Amino acid sequence: MALRKSKTNLAIDPASFRDNFGFVYHEAGGFLRQVNDAGKTAYDALMTSGLYDELTKQGLLVKHTELPAKPADGYKTLRPELINFISYPYEWSFSQFKDAALATLQMQKLALAKTMTLRDASAYNIQFVSGKPQMIDTLSFEPYKPGEPWQAYRQFCQHFLAPLALAAHIDVDLTQLMRVYIDGVPLALAGKLLPGRSLFNPGLYMHIKLHGRFQDRYSEGKPTGQTKTVSQTQLLGVIDSLERTVKGLQLPKTKTEWGDYYNNTNYSPDAFAAKQGQVKSLIDSVKPRRVIDLGANNGAFSRLAQNAELVISADIDPMAVEHNYRLVKKNGETNLLPLLIDLTNPSPDLGWANRERPRFDQRAKGDLVLALALIHHLAIGNNLPLEAAAEYFAELAPNLIIEFVPKADSQAQRLLAAREDIFNNYTQAGFETAFSKTYKIIKQQPVKDSKRIIYLMRKLGG
Amino acid sequence: MRHFAYLDPAAGSIILQAVIGAVVGAGYVVRRRVRSVIDGFKKKQD
Numbered sequence: 001m002a003l004r005k006s007k008t009n010l011a012i013d014p015a016s017f018r019d020n021f022g023f024v025y026h027e028a029g030g031f032l033r034q035v036n037d038a039g040k041t042a043y044d045a046l047m048t049s050g051l052y053d054e055l056t057k058q059g060l061l062v063k064h065t066e067l068p069a070k071p072a073d074g075y076k077t078l079r080p081e082l083i084n085f086i087s088y089p090y091e092w093s094f095s096q097f098k099d100a101a102l103a104t105l106q107m108q109k110l111a112l113a114k115t116m117t118l119r120d121a122s123a124y125n126i127q128f129v130s131g132k133p134q135m136i137d138t139l140s141f142e143p144y145k146p147g148e149p150w151q152a153y154r155q156f157c158q159h160f161l162a163p164l165a166l167a168a169h170i171d172v173d174l175t176q177l178m179r180v181y182i183d184g185v186p187l188a189l190a191g192k193l194l195p196g197r198s199l200f201n202p203g204l205y206m207h208i209k210l211h212g213r214f215q216d217r218y219s220e221g222k223p224t225g226q227t228k229t230v231s232q233t234q235l236l237g238v239i240d241s242l243e244r245t246v247k248g249l250q251l252p253k254t255k256t257e258w259g260d261y262y263n264n265t266n267y268s269p270d271a272f273a274a275k276q277g278q279v280k281s282l283i284d285s286v287k288p289r290r291v292i293d294l295g296a297n298n299g300a301f302s303r304l305a306q307n308a309e310l311v312i313s314a315d316i317d318p319m320a321v322e323h324n325y326r327l328v329k330k331n332g333e334t335n336l337l338p339l340l341i342d343l344t345n346p347s348p349d350l351g352w353a354n355r356e357r358p359r360f361d362q363r364a365k366g367d368l369v370l371a372l373a374l375i376h377h378l379a380i381g382n383n384l385p386l387e388a389a390a391e392y393f394a395e396l397a398p399n400l401i402i403e404f405v406p407k408a409d410s411q412a413q414r415l416l417a418a419r420e421d422i423f424n425n426y427t428q429a430g431f432e433t434a435f436s437k438t439y440k441i442i443k444q445q446p447v448k449d450s451k452r453i454i455y456l457m458r459k460l461g462g
Numbered sequence: 463m464r465h466f467a468y469l470d471p472a473a474g475s476i477i478l479q480a481v482i483g484a485v486v487g488a489g490y491v492v493r494r495r496v497r498s499v500i501d502g503f504k505k506k507q508d
Contacts, residue, residue: 149483154475206482214474228476234483237490241482 008072010034014355015124021139022074033064033138035076042119042142043076051114051141060107061135062127083136084290084310085364088357089123089159090178091339091347093321094167094251095329096133097175100126101160103133105243108150112232112239117144121152123159123178124357130334147229150238154215157207158184161246165208166190168249169198172318175340182351187212203245251322274448279372279401280304282443282456286399290366294343294393295374299324302336302370312364314341343374343392344382366397372454376405379426380415386425386434394438398459404431406451428453 004012010025010032017023021039024031035043046052055061067077089097100123108118118140125137150156159178162185166174170193177185191212199205230238283291283305291311293302297320302313313336315321324338341347346360371393378384393400405412407426425434432441439457446453 149476149479151476153479157475206478206485211475211478214478216474218474218477228480230480230483231487233491234480234487237485237487238479238483240490240493241486 006034006073014353015351015357017352019137019139030082031080032067033078033080034071034074035078035139036074039139040075043139045116045143046138046141049114049116051111051116052138054110054114055107055135058106058110059129059132059134060103060110062129062138064138078138080136080138083127083129083134085312085337086127086358087337087339087363088178088347089163090176091341091360092128092175093318093325093338093340094164094172094175095322095325096128096338097123097160097164097167098246098249100133101156101164101246102243103135104156104160105239105246107135108152108239109236111141112144112236115144116141117148117150118152121156121159123184128337131328131332131336144232146232149228149230150235153238154187154211155184156242157187157211160184161204161207161242162187162190164246164249165198165204166193168251169194169204172251172322175318179347179350182357188216201245201248203241203248207242207245251319268449271447271449275454276301276304278445278447278454279370282401282454283368283370285456286368286401288367288397288399290397291368291370292364292366292396293370293372294341295371295377296320296324296338299327299336299338301372303333305368305370306335308335308368310366311336312339312366313337314339314343314364316340316342343378344384361392361395364396368399368401369393369397371400371402373403373405373411373452375402375431376409376412376415376426380407380412380423386431387437390435390438394459400439400455400457400459402435402455402457403447404428404453404455408451 004014004017006012006023006025010027013024013026013031020036021042022033022035024033052061056063062080062083064078064080067079069077071077089100092100103126104118104121111117119142120140125135125140126133127136128134163175163178166177166185187208191209194204194208199209279301287307288305289309291302291305291308293299293311293313296302296313296315297317299313302311305311313324315324318340321338321340327333328336328338341360349355349359350357375386375389378389379386406428407413407416407421407423435441435457439459441455441457443456444453
């Protein structure tokens with residue numbers, strides 16, 4: 001399907017159609033943002049109030065430059081700094097989600113200090129840039145009118161507070177509800193799901209349970225003719241209450257399958273160090289700009305690609321991704337993006353016409369895929385044909401570093417312990433035959449103190 | 463001042479903000495005062 005065109009034939013991004021203040025469009029491999037005449041007042045206020053300078057200084061808002069030429073049917077054209085990867089809330093760890101929520105509230109507080117306000121609080125407006133959350137929608141700010149409530153309050157609660165509360169109080173996997181509810185988790189639903197004890201938390205009770213009830217109560221009534229005003233102090237009180245509620249949400253100490261993987265492997269410390277050396281040398285031989293590490297766990301091997309511009313460090317385990325993100329924050333790493341991705345069911349195309357939020361493999365294009373200690377989970381754990389795995393990896397990048405884990409390995413034995421071994425082709429020869437349909441094997445090296453083999457492969461014709 | 467017609471879920475959100483704002487707004491002011499007194503005291507000690 002071709003991109004929708006503006007009146008002046010600009011190719012509008014499929015995620016940019018709701019806002020009458022402007023839109024994002026594709027041009028020459030990059031993105032530009034048009035400010036419509038309707039967005040003139042808000043944009044000028046953002047720039048002249050000092051809010052833009054403050055937010056960009058703190059790294060909370062994407063920087064842009066104004067193009068000199070006025071658009072044919074709008075006010076201004078902006079060239080935002082390029083975001084190197086667009087991720088979505090259902091791909092974030094708990095702490096990423098929480099930091100995105102706190103960044104949104106911080107922006108609203110800074111905005112109010114400059115007599116501005118955030119007019120939406122969509123989690124999709126936040127991206128992780130150089131390891132930190134950043135707002136990418138420059139047109140989300142408008143002048144604050146005294147007495148006016150925060151129009152984005154409901155959206156904030158649905159996009160951030162409800163999924164975080166469900167993750168903290170029921171199960172960390174419940175952030176995945178954002179996949180189902182594209183405009184955030186309905187508050188009435190969140191209120192029903194949250195356990196009774198969680199509602200002793202006044203913030204959760206007010207902003208979720210009571211909020212859901214108020215929404216129900218006023219959703220079908222007749223206009224009452226009433227108006228409500230909220231003073232700025234009251235508004236700051238609401239923001240402060242939201243902030244304290246979000247800050248108070250913590251993940252329970254749960255043990256997940258892979259959350260502690262590297263303390264529980266079948267490698268000796270020497271073998272682990274040797275494997276890291278091997279992988280680093282193979283990565284360096286490819287000199288990748290963008291790396292996609294699949295099954296990255298806490299990112300121990302992702303970090304070997306330190307010269308890459310971007311390393312997408314993806315794993316199925318929410319606690320492993322959480323650990324990875326905490327390391328990114330602790331070390332101040334700017335090129336590593338931990339993401340929660342189930343390779344057997346990666347993020348699909350979602351939203352309006354299934355084009356608003358593109359699927360993972362459409363966004364994740366790189367120079368090198370790392371697939372270490374992964375193939376046995378796909379082939380034995382999920383009955384995935386080896387050829388299918390090779391084809392999928394090849395869609396992401398032309399180079400592949402992959403570790404073959406034979407059946408004799410204790411980790412593969414764990415997978416086979418409770419099931420019949422129907423995987424006759426899962427041998428080194430079978431693996432090489434299957435992958436040779438898509439790749440040329442460039443190098444292969446045994447991993448020290450194990451029967452595993454690491455391969456460097458290049459896509460045929462790539 | 464904008465006038466809001468209470469016809470959709472957003473209307474409930476707006477009314478609730480006024481209610482919550484009235485409850486937590488005063489607490490927010492008190493906390494800010496206390497914080498500024500503590501900060502002032504710390505500055506004096508420095």
